[in-house]
Amino acid sequence: MPAYAPAAGTVRETAEAPGFHKADDGAGDTAEGKAKGKAKGGGRGKAGGRIGGTVQGVDLGTEITASLVVFLVALPLCIGVAVASGAPAELGIITGVIGGLVVGMTPGSTLQVSGPAAGLAALVAETVEANGIAMLGVIVLGSGILQIVLGLIRLGRMFQATSIAVVQGMLAGIGLPLMFSQSYPLADATAPGTAIENILGFPAHVVDTFMNAQTAIAALLGIATVVLSFVWKKVPGPVKKIPAALVAVGLGIVVASLPGVEVKTLQVGNLLAAIQVPGPEEFAGLTDPAILTAIVTFTVIASAESLFTAAAVDRMHSGKRTQFNSELIAQGAGNTICGMLGSLPMTAVVARSSANVQSGAKTRISRTLHGLWLLAFALLLPGVLALIPISVLAGVLVHSGWKLLAPEQFPAMWHQDRGEFAVMVLTTGAIVATALLEGVLIGLAAGIVLAALRMSQTSVEHHIEGDTAKVVMKGNATFLRLPKVIDALEAVGSAETPRIRLDLMGVTHLDHACRSQIEEFVQQQRASGTVRVELLLPDLSRPKPKRKPSPASSPVSPSWPPPQPHERSSSGALYDAFYGPSQPGPSAEWYYLDTRPFEGLQDSEDARWRDHHG
Numbered sequence: 001m002p003a004y005a006p007a008a009g010t011v012r013e014t015a016e017a018p019g020f021h022k023a024d025d026g027a028g029d030t031a032e033g034k035a036k037g038k039a040k041g042g043g044r045g046k047a048g049g050r051i052g053g054t055v056q057g058v059d060l061g062t063e064i065t066a067s068l069v070v071f072l073v074a075l076p077l078c079i080g081v082a083v084a085s086g087a088p089a090e091l092g093i094i095t096g097v098i099g100g101l102v103v104g105m106t107p108g109s110t111l112q113v114s115g116p117a118a119g120l121a122a123l124v125a126e127t128v129e130a131n132g133i134a135m136l137g138v139i140v141l142g143s144g145i146l147q148i149v150l151g152l153i154r155l156g157r158m159f160q161a162t163s164i165a166v167v168q169g170m171l172a173g174i175g176l177p178l179m180f181s182q183s184y185p186l187a188d189a190t191a192p193g194t195a196i197e198n199i200l201g202f203p204a205h206v207v208d209t210f211m212n213a214q215t216a217i218a219a220l221l222g223i224a225t226v227v228l229s230f231v232w233k234k235v236p237g238p239v240k241k242i243p244a245a246l247v248a249v250g251l252g253i254v255v256a257s258l259p260g261v262e263v264k265t266l267q268v269g270n271l272l273a274a275i276q277v278p279g280p281e282e283f284a285g286l287t288d289p290a291i292l293t294a295i296v297t298f299t300v301i302a303s304a305e306s307l308f309t310a311a312a313v314d315r316m317h318s319g320k321r322t323q324f325n326s327e328l329i330a331q332g333a334g335n336t337i338c339g340m341l342g343s344l345p346m347t348a349v350v351a352r353s354s355a356n357v358q359s360g361a362k363t364r365i366s367r368t369l370h371g372l373w374l375l376a377f378a379l380l381l382p383g384v385l386a387l388i389p390i391s392v393l394a395g396v397l398v399h400s401g402w403k404l405l406a407p408e409q410f411p412a413m414w415h416q417d418r419g420e421f422a423v424m425v426l427t428t429g430a431i432v433a434t435a436l437l438e439g440v441l442i443g444l445a446a447g448i449v450l451a452a453l454r455m456s457q458t459s460v461e462h463h464i465e466g467d468t469a470k471v472v473m474k475g476n477a478t479f480l481r482l483p484k485v486i487d488a489l490e491a492v493g494s495a496e497t498p499r500i501r502l503d504l505m506g507v508t509h510l511d512h513a514c515r516s517q518i519e520e521f522v523q524q525q526r527a528s529g530t531v532r533v534e535l536l537l538p539d540l541s542r543p544k545p546k547r548k549p550s551p552a553s554s555p556v557s558p559s560w561p562p563p564q565p566h567e568r569s570s571s572g573a574l575y576d577a578f579y580g581p582s583q584p585g586p587s588a589e590w591y592y593l594d595t596r597p598f599e600g601l602q603d604s605e606d607a608r609w610r611d612h613h614g
Contacts, residue, residue, distance in 0.1 A: 058363055066359035067369035069243045073355045073400060074100075074115055074370055075377075076185070076393040079266070081116040085124035087344055089267075090274035092116045093378050094343040100371015103334040104364055108327030110320050112313045113352035114334060114365045116344045117305060118178075120298070123436065124344060127294055134342070135285055137278040140296035142286070147303055148333030156303075156324035160310045163447040165420040166440065168409055169427025171312055173439050174350050175404025177432055178397060186394035187215045188221030188264045195432045218263040218391040221252050225395025226402075243359060244594025245396045252392035266385045266393075271378050276342030292583040298345055301437050306331045306348040307493070308440055313350070324349045327438060351400045358403065385471070419450045454482040459506075462488040474506030479513035487522045498527060501534045510537075 014089040074096050082092025092115075099114035128136055150156070177195035180202055187209040192201045209215045225248040232244035255265050285291050310322040327348075334346050354364055378384050413421040421444045431439030458481040459474040469492035477485065492500050502518060504510065518535070525531045 001505040008341060059360075060365070062360045063363060063365040064369065065241070065243050065246075066356055066361035067373065069245045069251070069359045070113055070352050070356045070361075070366060070370040071373040071377075072245045072249060072393060073396055074349075074352050074374065075266070076112070076390065076397065077118070077349065077351065078116055078374070079268070080185075081118055081121050082344060084118070084121040085116070085344060087124065087136070088126045088269070088274050089270050090271050090378075093268065093345045093374055094271060094274065094341060094472040095338050095346050097371045097375045097378075098334050098337050098341075098343070099346045100368055100374060102337055102371075103330045104368035104371055106326070106330035106333060107323060108312065108330040109310050109322040109348070110364055111317060111353060111356050111361055111367065112306075112322065112327070112348045113356050113370065114306070114331065114346050115352060116350050117347040117349050118436075119303075120301060120305070120347065121346055122296065123301065127438040127589075131285070131291065131294070134276060134278065134282050135291065136344070137339045137342035138282045139291060139294050139298055139339070140335050140343070140345045141278065142292075143298040143302060143345060144332045144335030144337070144339055146295065146299045146337060148329050149297070149332075150303065151325045151328035153333060154325050156307060156326075156328040160314065162308065163420070163423060163444070164315065165413065165417075165423040166427050166443040166447050167308070167312045167315060168406075168413070169424040169437070169443050170308060170431065170440050171350060171354075171404045172290045172406065172409070172424070173428040175401040175406070176428065177402065178351060178401035182394040182397040182401065182474065184394075185264075186391050186398060187219040188391060189215065199394055199432075214262050217261055218389065221255055221263065221389055221399070222391040222395035224248070225392050226399050229396065229399035248392050249388055252389040253387045256295065256387065256389045261317065266388050266390060268378050268382050268385055271375075272324025277340065278342060301329060302331065302335065302345055302347045304437055304440070309350050309353065311355065313348075313353045316354065319362060350404060351397065353401055354404055355396075417456070423450055425448050431478060452478075452482060458484065460484050460488045462491050464492075464495055464497060467495075467497050468501055469495040469497040470501045470503065472503045472506070476512045477504075477507050477514040478509070482513055485514055485517060489518070493521065498530070499532045499534070501536070503536045505536050505538050507538055541582060 075093075078092035078096040079089045082089045082094075085092075096115040099116075103114045124136070127139060177198065180195065180198040181191045183202060184198070184205060187205070189205060189209070191198050209219045225245075228248050228251075229244045232247065233240055255261060256265060296500075307324055307328065310324065310327055314321050331347065338344065338346055352370075356370075359366070361367070392404045410421070410424070413424050423443060426446050427439060427443030429439075430442040433439070434442075455476055456478040458477050460471065460481070461473075462469070462471045464470070471488050471492050473485070473488075492502075502522070504518070522533050522535050525533045
C-alpha cells in the first residue's frame with residue numbers, strides 16, 4: 001500500500017491525474033497529435049469539455065454510479081443525524097441536498113461530500129432544547145457567514161498542518177463508533193446513545209437480536225449487505241461494475257416484500273412543509289449573548305471538522321488537492337443557505353467522502369448528483385424510499401466504518417514509527433471516549449508533544465579527568481531536557497574538583513530555561529572562591545563565519561586569558577574581521593576555549609585568571 005494511502009484503504013491504481021488519459025499528454029499542434037487527442041476523448045464530445053469544473057476524459061458512468069452509492073450512504077445518515085439532533089428527519093435531508101447541490105458545485109475540494117454530521121448532533125440537540133428549533137436557523141446562518149469571513153481572510157490553510165497519525169487516528173475514531181452505532185439499526189433496534197454505551201451494549205444486543213425472528217431477518221439482511229460489499233468486486237464479468245450497495249438495496253427490497261417479513265423501512269415526510277424560514281422575532285435573538293456564543297461555537301466546530309476531513313480525504317486519493325480557504329468559503333455558503341431554510345448545520349462527512357472515493361469518483365459530478373438524487377427521491381419518489389429496508393442501509397454504513405477503521409494500518413504504523421503509533425491510538429481512543437473535535441485536539445496536542453521531544457534531542461555527558469569535572473552537551477537543549485541538565489550539573493558540582501569545565505560548543509539551540517540554569521550554576525560555583533569554572537558557549541546569535549583562519553597562517557594566536565578591550569591590538573581587528581565584533585559589555589563575561597591542557601597551567605596563570613574573574 002502506498003505511503004499516502006490512509007486508513008480508509010483506498011489506493012489509486014495509477015498515478016494519472018484525474019480527468020486526463022495517460023496518452024493525452026498534449027500531443028502538440030501536429031495533425032497526428034490532434035487525432036490522438038480526439039481518439040482519447042480530448043474533444044468536446046459527450047465526455048469532453050469542462051464538466052463540473054474538470055477537464056476532458058471524465059467517465060460519466062463511474063461518476064453516476066458513485067453518486068448513487070453516496071446517495072445510499074447519505075440518506076440514512078441524513079435521517080439518523082436529524083433524529084439524534086432532536087429535529088425532524090426532513091431537515092436532515094434538506095441539509096444533505098444543499099451539501100450536494102450547493103457545496104458540491106463550488107471550488108475547494110473535489111471529492112469531499114458535505115451534509116449533516118454526527119459530530120454536531122449533540123451540540124444541535126442542546127441548542128434546540130435550550131432555544132427552540134426556530135432559533136436554529138439564525139445560529140446556522142450566522143455560522144455560515146462567519147465561515148465565509150474566515151475563508152476570505154485565509155485562515156483555512158492552517159488546518160493543513162496535520163499529522164498523518166492524527167488523520168488516520170481520526171478516521172479510525174470515526175469508523176469504530178460508526179460500526180457499533182449502525183449495528184443496532186442493522187437489526188431494527190435503537191442504539192443506546194454514546195459510542196461507549198453502544199460498544200458496551202453490543203453483546204446484549206446480539207443476544208436480543210436472534211431471540212426474535214423479525215429482528216433476526218433484518219440482521220441477516222444487514223450482514224448479507226456487509227459481506228456483499230466485501231466480495232462483490234471479486235465477482236467475475238462486467239456485473240461487478242454495478243455498485244454492491246445498489247445490489248444489496250435491490251435484494252433487500254425483494255426480501256422485505258416477501259409475505260411474513262416485517263422489517264423497518266425508510267419513512268420520509270414532506271420536505272417543503274419542514275422548511276422554517278427565520279423571521280424578525282428569531283433575528284431579534286441575536287442580541288442574546290448565548291446565541292452569539294452558539295454561533296461562534298458552531299463555526300469553530302463545523303470548520304474544524306470540515307477541514308480536518310478535507311486533510312483526511314486528500315490522503316485517500318492522488319488527485320487534485322483541497323483548496324482549504326475555498327473549501328471553508330464553500331462550507332460557509334452551504335451553511336448560510338441551510339440557515340435561511342431553518343435546516344441543520346452541515347460539515348464535510350468522512351463516511352460519504354470515503355464512499356465517494358472508493359466508488360471511483362474523480363470529479364465534483366458525483367457529489368453534486370448525490371444531492372440531486374436526495375431531492376428527487378424525497379420529493380418525487382417517497383414511496384420508493386419506503387421500500388428500502390433500514391437494515392440494508394445500515395449494512396452499507398458498517399462496511400464504510402470498517403474501511404475507515406482499517407485495522408491493518410495499526411500494525412503497519414507500529415512497525416514504521418512507535419511514537420506515531422501511540423499518537424494514532426490515542427487519537428482513536430479519545431474520539432471514541434469523547435467526541436470528534438475533542439479527540440482530534442487531543443491527538444494534535446500529542447503529536448506536538450512528540451515532535452517537541454524529538455526535536456529536543458540533547459546529549460549530556462559528565463566525567464572527571466584528573467582534577468577537572470567536565471560536562472559536554474550537544475544537540476537542542478530545551479526545557480524538556482532540563483532534568484537531565486540539572487542532574488549533570490549537580491554531579492560535577494558535588495565532585496569537589498578544583499576545576500569545572502562546561503562545554504556547550506556542540507549545542508545547536510539553547511533555550512532560556514537551560515541557559516538560566518547553567519549560568520546560575522556557574523555563578524554559584526564561582527562565588528564559592530574555591531572552584532575554577534570554564535563555560536564554553538557557542539555564539540548562537542550570529543551566523544558562523546564562512547571561513548576561519550588556519551592556526552598556521554593566522555596572526556591570531558590562542559591566548560589565555562583573552563585580551564581585554566584596552567589590550568586589543570591589530571590582531572583583535574583581524575579577529576573581528578573573521579568572527580565579527582566581539583567586544584563585551586560592562587557586565588559581560590568572556591567565554592573562551594583554553595587550548596592548553598589543565599595540567600600545564602602554572603600558578604601564575606591561575607592568579608591571572610582570578611584577577612580577571614574575581
